[in-house]
Amino acid sequence: MSATTKNLRDPLKRARGLGSAKxxxxxxxxxxxxxxxxxxxxxxxxxxxxxxxxxxxxTVRATLAHPCNAVLLLSFxxxxxxxxxxxxxxxxEDYVHHHGFGVIAQILVLFGCALGALVSFVAIxxxxxxx
Amino acid sequence: xxxxxxxxxxxxxGQYYRFQITSVMSFLHRVTGIVLSVGAFLLTxxxxxxxxxxxxxxxxxxxxxxxxxKIVLAGISFSLIYHLLNGLRHLAWDLGYGFTLKGLYTGGYxxxxxxxxxxxxxxxxxxxxxxxA
Numbered sequence: 001m002s003a004t005t006k007n008l009r010d011p012l013k014r015a016r017g018l019g020s021a022k023x024x025x026x027x028x029x030x031x032x033x034x035x036x037x038x039x040x041x042x043x044x045x046x047x048x049x050x051x052x053x054x055x056x057x058x059t060v061r062a063t064l065a066h067p068c069n070a071v072l073l074l075s076f077x078x079x080x081x082x083x084x085x086x087x088x089x090x091x092x093e094d095y096v097h098h099h100g101f102g103v104i105a106q107i108l109v110l111f112g113c114a115l116g117a118l119v120s121f122v123a124i125x126x127x128x129x130x131x
Numbered sequence: 132x133x134x135x136x137x138x139x140x141x142x143x144x145g146q147y148y149r150f151q152i153t154s155v156m157s158f159l160h161r162v163t164g165i166v167l168s169v170g171a172f173l174l175t176x177x178x179x180x181x182x183x184x185x186x187x188x189x190x191x192x193x194x195x196x197x198x199x200x201k202i203v204l205a206g207i208s209f210s211l212i213y214h215l216l217n218g219l220r221h222l223a224w225d226l227g228y229g230f231t232l233k234g235l236y237t238g239g240y241x242x243x244x245x246x247x248x249x250x251x252x253x254x255x256x257x258x259x260x261x262x263x264a
Contacts, residue, residue: 032225035218042215046208046253053260057185064181077174084168091161112172120175126182 027086034083041076048073061127070128077120085113152239160217163210170207201258208253213246 007014048069052060063069088109096102180191194200220238224230229238 032222035222039215039219039222042211046211050253050256050260053257057181057188060188061181064178073178077171077178080171080174084164084171087161087164088168091165113168116172116175120178123175123178123182127178130182 027089031083031086034079034086037075037079038083041072041079044072045076064124064127067128070124074121074124077124078117081113081117081120084116085109088113152243153235156217156239156242160214160221163214163217166207166210167214170210173203173207204257205254208257209246209250212250212253213242216242216246216249 048063052063055063064073089106092102092105092109096105177191177195180187195204220229220242223238229235
């Protein structure tokens, strides 16, 4: 690579020069915490979804409006979008080698997941409070 | 002197390259993760449909119940079960369990078998519930 022939400084020195991101193991830990929340709630969600397949609209709405279901559903979705963002972030870091595209993709994924979580939050709110 | 043709692993996919369950499962974990990231938005769309009223819900249910919708739901449900079980395998490794060559293979086969079994059970309940309505 031409960059290395022009610059005699060791790449590790340059990486260190960027300084610590001050995040340490945060990404790893948050990914695991969200994974555990999702793993605990998934059997419940699958049971809920399958049980609602034959139900009519009023039953679906009344079931989701139940505070217990609403809180668990919201917990699941927040953990899900959080976990999704962390996972896709790593995939982009690994496979998108163009810096500019990578940054744009990261921002889009972050916005998308935040939007998904917020829309879910509002939708559940409408189901619970307007029901 | 003629040079013998030699395989250039691992770029020579196909007859020269033997896949390992470890790399295939790792790859599948990522692929199913991407599928589920899209699926998360469909779950949100379902909630929006429920919140919006009977007409919106009927429209969503119509798409979900169509042949195309069933294929998408089948793919997402398989991805969810596989990613969940393989994720538990990852969590076990993080706790220090099964992170040996033998453990990786044993856990891999258990996850692959359980994923197939649980997906079949879920599809059975999902499709019979839809048919009963």
